[in-house]
Amino acid sequence: MIIKGNELINLINSKKNSSLELGCGNNKKNKNYLGVDVxxxxxxxxxxxxxxxxQNINDNSVNTISSYHFFEHIDDQKKLFDECYRVxxxxxxxxxxxxxxxxxxxxxxxxxxxxxxxxxFSYYSNENLYFRKVPTYWKKKFNIKKIxxxxxxxxxxxxxxxxxxxxxxxxxxxxxxxxIYEENFCYLxxxxxxxxxxxx
Numbered sequence: 001m002i003i004k005g006n007e008l009i010n011l012i013n014s015k016k017n018s019s020l021e022l023g024c025g026n027n028k029k030n031k032n033y034l035g036v037d038v039x040x041x042x043x044x045x046x047x048x049x050x051x052x053x054x055q056n057i058n059d060n061s062v063n064t065i066s067s068y069h070f071f072e073h074i075d076d077q078k079k080l081f082d083e084c085y086r087v088x089x090x091x092x093x094x095x096x097x098x099x100x101x102x103x104x105x106x107x108x109x110x111x112x113x114x115x116x117x118x119x120x121f122s123y124y125s126n127e128n129l130y131f132r133k134v135p136t137y138w139k140k141k142f143n144i145k146k147i148x149x150x151x152x153x154x155x156x157x158x159x160x161x162x163x164x165x166x167x168x169x170x171x172x173x174x175x176x177x178x179x180i181y182e183e184n185f186c187y188l189x190x191x192x193x194x195x196x197x198x199x200x
Contacts, residue, residue, distance in 0.1 A: 003053055004040070005034075012058075012062060022036050023037055036050065062088050067095075074114070078124065081125075098116040100116065100149065121198065125143060144198055145197045151189070152164055
């Protein structure tokens with residue numbers, strides 16, 4: 001596949017201030033980031049398959065990475081984590097927002113390849129937030145700084161949205177409460193998405 005935006009990759013490799021938003025689609029959240037997407041009709045600044053794009057970026061070249069509802073479309077999560085870690089500068093952060101597995105709309109999308117709970121990225125990263133510990137299958141590179149459960153509804157469901165924001169405050173009041181939520185209440189009060197902040 002031909003990557004469109006190679007001149008921007010050269011800019012990144014020259015270690016200029018640059019940040020990436022992976023899988024930006026038509027709704028890039030961070031206007032100052034370089035958007036990456038495989039779709040040519042998206043708002044991406046760099047168009048290409050994600051692994052091909054990342055493999056053309058030098059080690060320790062990127063300031064920040066963000067992605068919103070992108071990781072669930074990728075088959076090889078570990079490979080994506082490894083590539084993001086490689087291109088990020090030391091002490092840089094990566095923000096990832098993905099659907100929670102209890103999201104009732106998650107399974108409607110046939111392009112979704114992976115589902116996520118609060119412990120998912122603990123398999124790839126060091127994490128000292130929760131009582132429950134997960135097995136170690138690979139070398140863990142990132143450190144998880146913060147995890148937030150995000151509850152919401154869309155217009156015209158204003159009352160439901162307000163109620164869910166109260167739930168969000170309650171279950172994010174501590175990491176212990178997040179564990180309680182996912183073990184006991186997630187199917188009673190479905191969560192829309194999770195935000196992870198990781199540090200290299």
